[in-house]
Amino acid sequence: MRLPRLPVVLAAGVVLLTSMPTARAAAAEPSFVMPSPYVIAIDPGHGGSPTSDPTQLWDPGVVVGTVMEKDITLDLAFRLRALLVKERVKVVLTRTTDEYVEISERWNRVHASAARLFVSLHVNAFNGDPAIDGATVFYPKPDSLSFAQAIDAGLAQTLRGYQVPDDGVAAKPELWVRSDIPTATVEPGYLTNPREAALLSQAAFRDAIAMGVFQGMLAADPQIEQVRQQIVRAEAAAAAQHRAELASGADAAGTATATRWGLILGGIVVLWVVMRIAIRRQMSPSQLPQYRRRSYRRRRAVSRRS
Ligand SMILES: [Zn+2]
Structure with missing residues (x-):
């Protein structure tokens, strides 16, 4: 068998x-390399509200009636971030809520993000003369001058239709003393000027500010657009x-x-x-x-x- x-x-x-x-x-194996995004840091100026804790600091910035600078700056930061994200930029905000953050801590957050550009957003005030108006950009050191000029030129272009005067750039060495990347403090209008205060409450005007800063950034560093194309x-x-x-x-x-x-x-x-x-x-x-x-x-x- x-x-x-x-x-x-x-x-x-x-x-x-x-x-x-x-x-x-x-x-x-992947036959391509994904480029690192371009990083930009945005600082919405001021922030924080009074709490039951009297030791807790808070800083609304300029206050005119019920309008507070800290709320405008956060909203402007969100609008600017949206434009930059579409451009494939990685955006880091020093605050995303109504929060009190010390200046030194804000700079720590910027520095930790490895950002290549930095803007701090504010609105201006001039006590005693409501006629004072216009957009201006401050820079801390001479190595940020050309960046501040580019931001100012972008703002001048998008705010021209609103008859907001271009007050140019000015050095303010006491702001952002630890800055080691192109840094600009943006003051797009005066909350103490009734006409500009009214404009600052409009979404279209806030979009124009964000667009002006955005276009100034693109002009300041062509790498932003190059990295977008690579991505x-x-x-x-x-x-x-x-x-x-x-x-x-x-x-x-x-x-x-x-x-x-x-x-x-x-x-x-x-x-x-x-x-x-x-x-x-x-x-x-x-x-x-x-x-x-x-x-x-x-x-x-x-x-x-x-
Ligand atoms: Zn401010």
């Missing part, structure tokens, strides 16, 4: 084939590679499945053939005449009917 062992081996082979794992497409190109390459991987993965899986079923069917056919041979060889000689007799009778019956 040696032959019946072969079908058992073949059956085991079929079982093994059906449990064979599907081939997986090897993950390709867009890298994202397109990543998306194309992802699509290609999905397609080749589906192909490989389809081929593996077809191969496996081919092997299974082939195995079953071979098994069936071998089993038949084995059964025939095991038949005893006494069975053969029986088969012949039967066919002989059938033939006779057929011949009788005719």
Whole structure:
């Protein structure tokens, strides 16, 4: 009884084939490098409200009626951030809520962000003469002069339609003394000037301020736009590679499945053939005449009917 062992081996082979794992497409190495985003820090000036804790500091900035500088600066920061995020810039705010933050802590947050540009947003005030008006930009050191000029030029362009005078740039060395990146303090209008106070309450005017600062930043450093283009190109390459991987993965899986079923069917056919041979060889000689007799009778019956 040696032959019946072969079908058992073949059956085991079929079982093994059906449990064979599907081939997986090897993950390709990325053929592109995703550039680091350009980082800009924005400081919404002032912040914080009085609490039950008398030791807790708070700083609303300029207050005219119910209007507070700290609320305008935070809103301007959000509008400017939205423009920069669309430009693929990574934006870091020194505060995102109505929070009191010391100047030294604000600078720590800017420094930790590895920002390449920094603007502090404020609105101006001049006690005693409500006629004083206009937009101005302060810079701490001469190495920030060209950045301040670019921001001022951007503001002059977007605020021209609102007849807000361009008061130019001015050095204020006492502001941001630790600055080591291009730094500008933006004062886009006077809350003590009734006409500019009314403008500062309008969303369209706030958008114009944010756009002016944004365009000034783009003009100050062409790297912002270059990094945006690099990121867009890298994202397109990543998306194309992802699509290609999905397609080749589906192909490989389809081929593996077809191969496996081919092997299974082939195995079953071979098994069936071998089993038949084995059964025939095991038949005893006494069975053969029986088969012949039967066919002989059938033939006779057929011949009788005719
Ligand atoms: Zn201020």
